[in-house]
Amino acid sequence: MKSVIQHNVFRNLSLFLLFWAMATMVWSQDSLTHTNMASYFEEARKFRNQDKIDLALKKLDQAASEAEKNENVKALIDTYHELAILYLKLDKESDTQFYWDRASVLLKDVAYPYGDAIHKYVEAILLYRSDQNFQALFMLNEAKQLNNDRNFFNNILLAEAHVYLSLEKYESAIKNFNSLVVNTDVREPNYLSTRAYMGLAKLYFKTENFDESVKNAESALKLANTYGFAKESKEANQLLSSLYERLGLYDKALVNTKNLRIINDSIFNVEKLKTEVRTADIIRDNQKTDIIRQQETKIEELTESQNRSEITAILTSAFLTIISLLAVSLYRNNQIKLKTNDLLQTKNKELQTARDGAVQAMEAKTNFLSTVSHELRTPLYAVTGLTHLLLEENPAEHQKEHLKALKFSGDYLLNFINDILHINKIDANKVEPLNMEFNLKKVINEVIDSLNQSAKANNTKIILEYDKSIPNRLFSDPLKLSQIFMNLIGNSIKFTKNGEVTVIAKLKNKEEDTARLYFEIKDNGIGISKEKQQSIFEGFEQGSIQINREYGGTGLGLTIVKSLLKLFNSQIELKSTLGEGSSFFFEIEVKSIDGVAEEQDIAFEITKQDYTFKGLHILIVEDNKINQVITKKMLSKKDITCDIASNGEDAVVMAKENTYDAILMDIHMPGISGEEATIQIRKFDQQTPIIALTAISLDDSLESFYAAGCNDVVTKPFKPEIFYQKIGENIFDKKIKNAAS
Incomplete structure (x- = not known):
């Protein structure tokens, strides 16, 4: 009898201590991913946007159960992330942290880029809410590098816009909000538009542009009421009530105030809030209880199978002693951590101040390069454009030599600017790798074909040694690989005369769907001395001043x-x-699948095609008078007539009142920018091709041009053949596609 009582005491004490230990550690539990569970997440997202939080929570609870039943770790990570985002909407940041921590644990044991991207996104929102704005921007940029899903990218844009608004970087915030107003998202386009209008309304309210604030708030309210976005409807009514009161429109302010009172006083909303809070607490507590129950079950199974002898009692006593010591140790460690956290917070504030200073310095450098590049490209457009026009007008033989020298100098200066900007764009994390299917041999052959003329000029032969065991279907970034091969092979040709340049591509190893490739570009040229090999990859380095004078160039190719x-x-x-x-030589890892690659690689050179331009009528949007003359003259060479708008406002009016075959849109203009003008034109005209014709800078994002509604982008200065080709493709090829569909 004594033995049984002793056993029960030990058992109960064991359960109590284990329960306490698990309760202290539950904060660090984790999460999963998303395979065949898309319907749960889609419905949960829909309910979340409509502020039906209790229904969204139930859907995600079902998703978690399904993921656990199927032992689907990635789906469980996705579920935890969706729950974290949902609790953010309820302003329960501690619960958000709970699910974020659970996801952290699971992510340590599984390779899951999408899960890592969402993890960083949630962390960025938490940083933003704690006023750590620069760290939030850094984390959003990290998340952006890991995934290129359109819906995820749009939510990143929205989050960035709110951080920019908090930092009073209004131009950047407006750019992001505007690109989301007319978004093409496949999952939640109307919700993103509503949030974007609401963001613009708050921004203009903050900057005391009340008319614009009213216009955007009304648009947000209309969308929110149409699609049932309850929380956004409440925000819009609150803001409009304040706005109309400031503007002296008290009747309108009263309408919004009454709407707000109805929303706030509604019994449905009071009960709804209680239901949401109750459901949120139940689901969270059930998650924690499940963990404890699982541990208790294991303990009971072990206890029932034990031999009820004195030896078992002694072992149990020893076990409890160890658990007690561990529990005490955990408690003491937690106390030490609390004290250490105070010191860490102080140090973190100091580090954050230093980091913010470094970020501001980097931004100053970036803005300087952006401004310089635009200011240099604009006059360069005049130089190259006028040179092209003069060469087309049958100049005298003695003039041709001077004009060709001028054209060479312009092209050289443009390449120099492009190289500097490209390096700084990479350093500023503004270049993102793509992930698309391509044929490696085709990419290398295109580069070699484009460099054959230079090789012949040096009487040098290019040899390709290509390993036939390399899979045909690879997934990576063929454009950046082309740039790498272009610079390395071009560099070898440049310093090799009457010799050979050998390009080697080998499959080093392949495990499942990952292939490791080895590349080598070797030559029998002039070589590099040992003392110069350490610095050859630094900018503007070519080995020596004599080499620079003899062979020319900027010395930036290897740096790129x-x-x-x-x-x-x-x-x-x-x-x-x-x-x-x-x-x-270098090695890279790429994804691969068996089979023959589809012929959808991006060609290294533009495929030239003859178009008949006669009779076309085009709108030129350009604020620089010289550039207006040059562009108009280049169009008239092809019998194309045109109108000219000197700013974005005129462009919108002229596009509304006239019919054009295409619009050439400058981006950087006084007043409204080319992006904003494109957004406004797309509200009433979805068909006319719009080509961004701009001196693109370091801060410009091609993605934002396309998001605004541009069909294509041509950077100034440009090659005339590319200019004409783009116009033909966007007018004639688009008509053929529309007719076929």
């Missing part, structure tokens, strides 16, 4: 290669002997 390879988590290596030649 080094920067681009960082995007592939790789690095360039070099072996060289002076007077005997050089060998550049």
